[in-house]
Amino acid sequence: MTQEEDGRNDGRKRDPVGFAIAAGLLALAGAVARDAMGMGAVSSYAGIGPSAASWAVAAGLAALAAGTIVAAVRGKIPVPEQSDNAAVLTILAGIAAMIATITAGGGFIPAMALLFGLTARGFGRRALATDLGIGVVLGLLVYLGFTKLLALSLPQGPIERLF
Amino acid sequence: MLDSVFALAQGFSVAFEPTKLLFALIGVFLGTAVGVLPGIGPALTVALLLPVTFKLDPTGSLIMFAGIYYGGMYGGSTTSILINTPGESASMITALEGNKMAKAGRGGPALATSAVGSFVAGLIATIGLALFAPWLVEIAIQFGPADYFALMIVAFVTVSATFGDSPLRGLTSLFIGLMLGLVGIDALSGQARLTFGVPELLDGIEVTTLAVGLFAVGEALFVASRMKHAPETIEPVRGSLWMTREDWKRSWKPWLRGTALGFPIGSLPAGGAEIPTFLSYTIEKRLTKHPEEFGKGAIEGVAGPEAANNASAAGTLMPLLTLGLPTSATAAIMLAGFQQYGLNPGPLLFAERPDLVWGLIASLFIANVMLVILNLPLIGLWVRLLAIPQPWLYAGILVFAAMGTIAANPSPVELVMLAVFGLLGFVMRRYDYPIAPMVVGLILGPMAETQLRRALQISLGDPMALIESPLAATLLAIAALALVAPVLFRGLSRFKAEED
Numbered sequence: 165m166t167q168e169e170d171g172r173n174d175g176r177k178r179d180p181v182g183f184a185i186a187a188g189l190l191a192l193a194g195a196v197a198r199d200a201m202g203m204g205a206v207s208s209y210a211g212i213g214p215s216a217a218s219w220a221v222a223a224g225l226a227a228l229a230a231g232t233i234v235a236a237v238r239g240k241i242p243v244p245e246q247s248d249n250a251a252v253l254t255i256l257a258g259i260a261a262m263i264a265t266i267t268a269g270g271g272f273i274p275a276m277a278l279l280f281g282l283t284a285r286g287f288g289r290r291a292l293a294t295d296l297g298i299g300v301v302l303g304l305l306v307y308l309g310f311t312k313l314l315a316l317s318l319p320q321g322p323i324e325r326l327f
Numbered sequence: 328m329l330d331s332v333f334a335l336a337q338g339f340s341v342a343f344e345p346t347k348l349l350f351a352l353i354g355v356f357l358g359t360a361v362g363v364l365p366g367i368g369p370a371l372t373v374a375l376l377l378p379v380t381f382k383l384d385p386t387g388s389l390i391m392f393a394g395i396y397y398g399g400m401y402g403g404s405t406t407s408i409l410i411n412t413p414g415e416s417a418s419m420i421t422a423l424e425g426n427k428m429a430k431a432g433r434g435g436p437a438l439a440t441s442a443v444g445s446f447v448a449g450l451i452a453t454i455g456l457a458l459f460a461p462w463l464v465e466i467a468i469q470f471g472p473a474d475y476f477a478l479m480i481v482a483f484v485t486v487s488a489t490f491g492d493s494p495l496r497g498l499t500s501l502f503i504g505l506m507l508g509l510v511g512i513d514a515l516s517g518q519a520r521l522t523f524g525v526p527e528l529l530d531g532i533e534v535t536t537l538a539v540g541l542f543a544v545g546e547a548l549f550v551a552s553r554m555k556h557a558p559e560t561i562e563p564v565r566g567s568l569w570m571t572r573e574d575w576k577r578s579w580k581p582w583l584r585g586t587a588l589g590f591p592i593g594s595l596p597a598g599g600a601e602i603p604t605f606l607s608y609t610i611e612k613r614l615t616k617h618p619e620e621f622g623k624g625a626i627e628g629v630a631g632p633e634a635a636n637n638a639s640a641a642g643t644l645m646p647l648l649t650l651g652l653p654t655s656a657t658a659a660i661m662l663a664g665f666q667q668y669g670l671n672p673g674p675l676l677f678a679e680r681p682d683l684v685w686g687l688i689a690s691l692f693i694a695n696v697m698l699v700i701l702n703l704p705l706i707g708l709w710v711r712l713l714a715i716p717q718p719w720l721y722a723g724i725l726v727f728a729a730m731g732t733i734a735a736n737p738s739p740v741e742l743v744m745l746a747v748f749g750l751l752g753f754v755m756r757r758y759d760y761p762i763a764p765m766v767v768g769l770i771l772g773p774m775a776e777t778q779l780r781r782a783l784q785i786s787l788g789d790p791m792a793l794i795e796s797p798l799a800a801t802l803l804a805i806a807a808l809a810l811v812a813p814v815l816f817r818g819l820s821r822f823k824a825e826e827d
């Protein structure tokens with residue numbers, strides 16, 4: 165994609181996001197193509213093998229990357245509204261804490277409490293302790309309701325094993 | 328015709344079993360409740376509740392899903408009328424006039440006309456479904472793999488070209504979905520694709536994880552990111568709930584016209600409720616005797632689109648049940664619901680499990696009646712749901728999203744995927760990429776591939792087989808046209824739509 169380099173040379177203002185999206189699509193296309201190359205030769209029966217669909221998708225993604233570059237050059241990439249990144253990062257931290265707790269064997273209820281508390285904080289609540297408490301109660305209700313009534317299995321930790 | 332009536336009567340005998348009635352009731356109740364919550368549409372509602380049900384009886388669960396679908400459609404209109412944030416894009420049009428009516432103190436009649444209109448539309452469209460489905464099954468039974476493949480290509484093109492205002496962004500969303508559909512072990516050859524050595528990926532990507540990540544997590548991140556800039560206000564329902572004689576007089580024709588638009592368009596593979604609701608709004612605006620009220624809260628502008636919206640929901644079930652072809656995000660998730668019980672909608676299901684199919688169709692009638700009974704008297708309860716503080720509401724949604732994901736597949740990898748899809752959904756919302764094509768791509772992609780390979784196996788590798796059937800050739804021509812037409816007629820469809 166030499167257009168990207170051309171863009172750097174002249175002074176016109178271009179949206180870097182469009183090029184980033186195009187680069188991402190191209191990277192995906194590359195990954196799919198690489199994966200397809202690793203597959204065996206076309207299978208023995210008539211017809212097409214498992215790599216054909218991969219090649220089609222890789223080609224489509226590459227074409228869309230090219231289309232996105234054209235759109236970016238023409239300034240057709242939508243300009244998003246201002247974003248409150250702190251809020252987004254707080255919620256992502258909540259999701260990460262939830263996954264870490266479950267992976268470490270901390271159990272469902274503490275994981276959900278962390279997710280609930282941090283998400284509420286991301287949405288502007290300041291009373292983190294209260295929200296963590298609500299999260300514990302909600303997690304407990306969900307845990308009991310779904311494991312006892314619907315016989316679903318949810319991750320267990322020290323607290324869950326009490327029930 | 329007579330067969331339909333007979334089959335439907337049998338369906339009612341299934342649907343009237345006490346446990347099935349209970350499932351339908353739970354479905355419409357949950358569907359309405361979750362549909363009322365801002366930012367949550369029927370697709371997400373079904374996706375959130377899907378993992379909860381896989382231990383239950385298939386017929387009962389599917390009846391519940393249908394109830395959730397219809398309930399979500401009702402609930403969504405409440406949100407659009409009372410807050411100006413539609414839970415789903417199909418009720419975006421309702422918000423135009425409905426929210427104005429609520430601001431003018433006529434929220435009650437607006438809710439009433441949308442509830443009664445949805446009932447009328449749902450009833451007529453479900454009759455249409457019962458009458459036409461067996462007929463479509465007769466035709467579908469003769470479809471070969473090439474025809475199915477062509478049909479799916481049409482669905483790909485129309486879903487990505489009609490959702491969102493840019494075919495480029497729609498197709499990008501679709502192709503990422505198709506790529507996700509490649510992940511896992513190829514059913515025909517046993518070849519692992521795009522698994523990168525992660526054993527959890529061998530089974531492929533769960534439709535529910537993708538949908539819940541994109542819709543629930545993505546939406547939560549998006550709402551949080553712009554909360555400071557675009558706060559929401561709830562309009563209280565003031566005055567009488569009931570429609571005046573004048574309101575009835577102005578509503579019944581829009582209901583019928585909306586139904587006439589919604590059902591046929593909804594059952595085409597073009598799918599989605601956006602086009603019929605938009606058309607209905609335009610037509611009502613043109614036919615009304617009170618043009619001065621449009622833009623300030625005209626009841627016709629609520630009645631017509633709401634009817635169109637619900638009629639198209641029933642219409643979407645037509646290709647889903649008879650062909651196994653999902654044409655909207657909600658339908659794609661309903662299909663995942665069938666598949667979790669090893670059931671494949673299509674002509675065969677009508678032959679093998681008539682009790683299930685017709686029980687489901689019959690329960691749509693029952694759900695519809697339940698909804699109109701539940702909806703208006705309980706409006707106070709639904710409105711109270713809107714008063715849940717946003718931080719707790721979204722925190723609760725994320726807890727349910729995580730719970731559903733981990734219950735369906737007890738592995739942290741699944742939760743990581745949920746987070747990644749959530750982030751993807753957030754970025755897509757920010758840059759105005761539609762989300763439905765990705766979900767449809769994930770579920771239809773592998774199906775299209777199977778049909779293509781089957782067609783080529785039958786023809787011993789001759790690609791001409793794909794266009795030898797006149798139907799397949801016509802469908803592929805339509806797909807090509809649908810891809811090129813928006814470019815040619817740019818400006819004709821200046822209508823911006825989002826995922827459903």
